[in-house]
Amino acid sequence: MLHQQLVEALGAEAVKTAPEDLSVYAFDAYSSGTLPSAVVLPETTRDVARIVRIARACEEPLIARGAGTGLCGGAIPARGGVVVSFARMHRVLDLDLSRRRAHVQPGLVNLDLSKAVSMHGLFYAPDPASQKTSTIGGNIATNAGGPHCLSYGTTVNHVCALEVVDASGEVFRTDVDDAGYDLTGVLVGSEGTLGIVTSAWVRLTRLPESVRVWLAAFGDIDSASAAVSAIIAAGIVPTALEMMDRVIVTAVEAAFCAGYPTDAGAVLLIEHAGYEDDMNTLEAAVAQIAREHGALSWRAARSASERDALWAGRKGAAGATGRISPNYYTQDVCVPRSALPAALRAVGDAAARHHLTVGNVFHAGDGNLHPLLMYDRRDPKQVAAVIETGNEILQTAVDLGGTVSGEHGIGYEKREAMTRVYSTDDLATMARVREVFDPARMLNPEKIFPSGVRCPELR
Amino acid sequence: MSGRQRIVPTSVEELASVLATHHRDRRPLAVEGGNTLRGMLPPDHESDTLVTTALAGVLAFAPDDLAVAAQAGISLRALGATLAQRGQFIPFDAPQRADATLGGTLAAGWNGPRRHRYGRPRDFVMGTTIVLADGTVAAAGGMVPKNVSGYDMSKLYVGSCGTLGVLVRANLKTLPLAQRSRAFIAPLPEYTRERAIARLRESPVEPAAALWIEGFHKEIEGTDGPEGRLFLLIEGSDSFVERASRDVRTEMGKAGVPETYVVDGAVTERFERVIDALAATIGERSVTYRVSGDPAAIGTRASRMLDVAARCEMRGEAIGDVMNGDVYVRCTDADTRSFAAKAPMLDDAMHDDEPAARIVACDHPVRAKLNVWGQPPGTLDLMRRVKAHFDPAGILNPHRYVGAI
Numbered sequence: 072m073l074h075q076q077l078v079e080a081l082g083a084e085a086v087k088t089a090p091e092d093l094s095v096y097a098f099d100a101y102s103s104g105t106l107p108s109a110v111v112l113p114e115t116t117r118d119v120a121r122i123v124r125i126a127r128a129c130e131e132p133l134i135a136r137g138a139g140t141g142l143c144g145g146a147i148p149a150r151g152g153v154v155v156s157f158a159r160m161h162r163v164l165d166l167d168l169s170r171r172r173a174h175v176q177p178g179l180v181n182l183d184l185s186k187a188v189s190m191h192g193l194f195y196a197p198d199p200a201s202q203k204t205s206t207i208g209g210n211i212a213t214n215a216g217g218p219h220c221l222s223y224g225t226t227v228n229h230v231c232a233l234e235v236v237d238a239s240g241e242v243f244r245t246d247v248d249d250a251g252y253d254l255t256g257v258l259v260g261s262e263g264t265l266g267i268v269t270s271a272w273v274r275l276t277r278l279p280e281s282v283r284v285w286l287a288a289f290g291d292i293d294s295a296s297a298a299v300s301a302i303i304a305a306g307i308v309p310t311a312l313e314m315m316d317r318v319i320v321t322a323v324e325a326a327f328c329a330g331y332p333t334d335a336g337a338v339l340l341i342e343h344a345g346y347e348d349d350m351n352t353l354e355a356a357v358a359q360i361a362r363e364h365g366a367l368s369w370r371a372a373r374s375a376s377e378r379d380a381l382w383a384g385r386k387g388a389a390g391a392t393g394r395i396s397p398n399y400y401t402q403d404v405c406v407p408r409s410a411l412p413a414a415l416r417a418v419g420d421a422a423a424r425h426h427l428t429v430g431n432v433f434h435a436g437d438g439n440l441h442p443l444l445m446y447d448r449r450d451p452k453q454v455a456a457v458i459e460t461g462n463e464i465l466q467t468a469v470d471l472g473g474t475v476s477g478e479h480g481i482g483y484e485k486r487e488a489m490t491r492v493y494s495t496d497d498l499a500t501m502a503r504v505r506e507v508f509d510p511a512r513m514l515n516p517e518k519i520f521p522s523g524v525r526c527p528e529l530r
Numbered sequence: 531m532s533g534r535q536r537i538v539p540t541s542v543e544e545l546a547s548v549l550a551t552h553h554r555d556r557r558p559l560a561v562e563g564g565n566t567l568r569g570m571l572p573p574d575h576e577s578d579t580l581v582t583t584a585l586a587g588v589l590a591f592a593p594d595d596l597a598v599a600a601q602a603g604i605s606l607r608a609l610g611a612t613l614a615q616r617g618q619f620i621p622f623d624a625p626q627r628a629d630a631t632l633g634g635t636l637a638a639g640w641n642g643p644r645r646h647r648y649g650r651p652r653d654f655v656m657g658t659t660i661v662l663a664d665g666t667v668a669a670a671g672g673m674v675p676k677n678v679s680g681y682d683m684s685k686l687y688v689g690s691c692g693t694l695g696v697l698v699r700a701n702l703k704t705l706p707l708a709q710r711s712r713a714f715i716a717p718l719p720e721y722t723r724e725r726a727i728a729r730l731r732e733s734p735v736e737p738a739a740a741l742w743i744e745g746f747h748k749e750i751e752g753t754d755g756p757e758g759r760l761f762l763l764i765e766g767s768d769s770f771v772e773r774a775s776r777d778v779r780t781e782m783g784k785a786g787v788p789e790t791y792v793v794d795g796a797v798t799e800r801f802e803r804v805i806d807a808l809a810a811t812i813g814e815r816s817v818t819y820r821v822s823g824d825p826a827a828i829g830t831r832a833s834r835m836l837d838v839a840a841r842c843e844m845r846g847e848a849i850g851d852v853m854n855g856d857v858y859v860r861c862t863d864a865d866t867r868s869f870a871a872k873a874p875m876l877d878d879a880m881h882d883d884e885p886a887a888r889i890v891a892c893d894h895p896v897r898a899k900l901n902v903w904g905q906p907p908g909t910l911d912l913m914r915r916v917k918a919h920f921d922p923a924g925i926l927n928p929h930r931y932v933g934a935i
């Protein structure tokens with residue numbers, strides 16, 4: 072029934088139902104879910120609208136999917152359903168250079184947008200470390216961040232307007248400049264539970280006049296994180312402020328030879344993009360703070376290729392970790408920046424208590440931690456230890472005044488953690504929004520909300 | 531309770547119980563902060579008024595985290611003063627900051643001239659606490675700059691004009707204050723407006739704010755040339771401001787603008803006067819429209835809107851935001867009575883030309899009869915459903931919002 076209708080509407084080559092084709096869609100970059108009933112590859116907004124209507128008629132849930140690089144089970148089918156993959160909707164539809172906007176399809180790979188507009192002196196600022204594969208649609212659904220979001224802001228600050236297919240298969244458009252409620256702002260970060268984004272108008276940023284990248288090495292994580300807190304406390308907000316600890320630096324050096332000092336306990340990778348006139352003063356101020364916090368060395372990239380090499384290490388850190396451990400789990404929490412030293416100590420303690428190796432590579436300037444917990448999936452004891460450690464890190468973040476996800480989202484994996492930060496009333500208020508957009512809970516069900524959260528009876 | 535009371539709760543609990551009883555009794559409430567906004571539809575005569583100004587505390591200021599939490603009724607000036615003590619600020623750029631409240635500014639969804647550089651007020655909101663129509667107190671977001679934990683409910687509240695609930699608290703990001711700021715004023719000779727606007731947009735140094743002005747002589751200093759004048763604000767380090775000053779002069783010279791006056795004293799106060807002008811009324815005989823669009827076209831759009839004013843025999847004045855694309859046009863009549871008579875005709879003509887034009891300021895009661903919100907967006911039905919789920923009894927600012935929500 073479902074299969075036949077989808078094929079009639081979109082053609083056989085756009086519909087996958089063979090179990091061997093479906094199995095990859097049960098996974099994202101971390102979790103596994105159930106097999107979908109079908110995977111569909113639309114080419115137009117109208118295709119998406121048709122898919123939604125057919126799926127609804129067959130009472131099948133819908134799961135939008137970009138590149139599947141999500142780390143919280145956002146794109147996995149929790150109880151079967153139709154996966155809408157945007158692999159064939161990956162074009163830049165229009166460039167408005169006067170307004171510095173691009174109209175793009177959701178399947179466009181993040182980095183491809185920056186490549187497409189660089190000849191105009193522009194780029195797309197949100198840069199998740201997964202930007203070579205993750206899609207604009209997935210980035211919008213998770214309000215993705217990235218190293219440069221410290222000064223440029225996360226995805227939501229760069230989305231001007233959206234075209235969306237709703238839960239009943241109707242198309243609507245939102246614009247941040249519309250009168251009325253900011254539906255755009257609510258849709259960004261809603262993880263495919265309020266609508267399926269079929270195109271987006273995103274803001275492009277001018278390439279900076281000048282870019283400098285510095286690397287500061289420290290004896291231990293404690294002094295590096297104290298330096299980060301001090302930089303922010305001094306009112307200096309660089310464009311990016313990333314930290315890697317010894318475990319990660321060693322892995323990265325073994326994999327890429329990025330030029331990081333392997334004897335350091337932690338390094339800070341700092342970038343500032345802006346006007347040439349400010350660079351020397353800023354460099355002096357940041358270097359001074361680093362020294363005051365016991366920096367062992369300070370290096371400035373002297374050329375574009377040196378800059379790229381330093382960044383290649385950071386952006387390849389996850390891959391490099393894959394070479395030193397059979398599996399690893401990426402936790403994602405955010406704490407106030409002054410709490411970084413305490414948070415990192417707690418992360419180290421938790422891992423040690425459970426006999427796990429932890430590597431830290433993260434957006435330090437935002438207080439956004441990514442402890443990578445290394446383990447072997449074949450050993451159930453290690454799996455249990457990872458889950459336990461991950462939970463303790465969540466609680467640490469909450470206790471320090473932080474939150475349970477800085478940028479990866481809640482998806483399937485962190486639903487129950489929502490109750491650590493939000494009261495029943497807070498969650499029921501969110502559920503009101505769900506009720507408006509998708510009362511039947513057919514868009515990406517079993518995501519975001521912990522079990523048992525309902526929209527209140529309305530009187 | 532009898533109608534038309536002014537209620538000024540001194541605690542969140544008290545505020546919540548006021549809402550709960552009004553919800554239970556289905557009695558309408560007008561929500562008010564500093565009462566500076568003259569752009570929404572006025573409340574009906576049945577409504578009680580709930581005023582937030584007694585909830586005006588700074589709840590937590592963590593300068594080392596670039597973060598502050600404050601109650602909704604605090605004035606922008608008081609909040610700004612607290613932040614300035616530690617060399618920080620938040621670029622709200624909203625008019626009448628001595629009276630305008632934090633909650634009101636967020637609820638009104640105000641967006642000012644520095645947003646291309648620093649972001650919109652909404653981008654500074656990390657978390658909120660709101661009291662819903664039924665008295666439920668709900669928190670959203672948190673006190674950290676990055677947070678993807680469920681829907682970003684604060685986005686829904688910013689710009690909702692108190693129709694979904696009453697904001698009682700906001701957690702905000704702060705920014706370090708610029709080391710220095712400098713303003714420029716340049717009268718524009720004939721045939722220079724378009725070139726000057728294009729130069730400013732393409733110049734390697736972006737001004738923090740760039741406004742093209744025609745009129746507004748009572749509020750904003752400088753004299754108009756044949757094509758109006760420019761007000762530019764440069765912010766940054768000492769060395770940047772020096773360099774930007776040279777660059778701005780060169781660019782203006784190339785655009786055929788011979789004179790660019792530097793203003794170094796009281797730059798902040800001068801810029802605030804420009805912001806105030808955006809929503810300033812002239813007694814009960816003026817109305818100001820705002821339209822957002824392509825920044826490259828602000829000149830032509832303003833000219834068309836000024837033509838509409840002229841056709842209706844009203845005096846037109848304009849401000850165009852060169853970096854963001856907003857155009858403000860104030861239309862003033864000779865006296866209140868003739869204004870009341872002509873305003874509906876002007877309003878129709880303005881919307882024929884610019885369907886999305888919104889009224890940001892009008893003191894005359896005739897405002898109730900004007901198309902304050904412009905043509906509603908295609909998502910109006912969805913917005914109505916949002917309203918129905920947050921305020922099912924329809925007690926909060928009823929019929930004052932987009933599409934009479």
Ligand SMILES: Cc1cc2nc3c(=O)[nH]c(=O)nc-3n(C[C@H](O)[C@H](O)[C@H](O)COP(=O)(O)OP(=O)(O)OC[C@H]3O[C@@H](n4cnc5c(N)ncnc54)[C@H](O)[C@@H]3O)c2cc1C
Pocket residue numbers: 099100134135136137138139140141142144145146157177198199200201204205206207208209210211212213214215216217218262263264266267268269389390478479482515
């Ligand atoms: C090595 C690595 C590094 C990473 N680094 C970062 C980082 O720095 N910052 C960061 O934020 N994240 C990072 N991530 C996480 C992930 O890449 C992001 O969450 C990314 O935005 C997901 O994009 P995607 O296209 O892969 O989406 P998917 O994983 O396919 O989907 C993610 C969510 O988006 C929904 N979705 C996808 N497309 C649509 C659509 N068109 N309409 C509605 N909903 C849709 C899905 O249903 C799902 O809920 C990283 C992941 C990996 C593996």
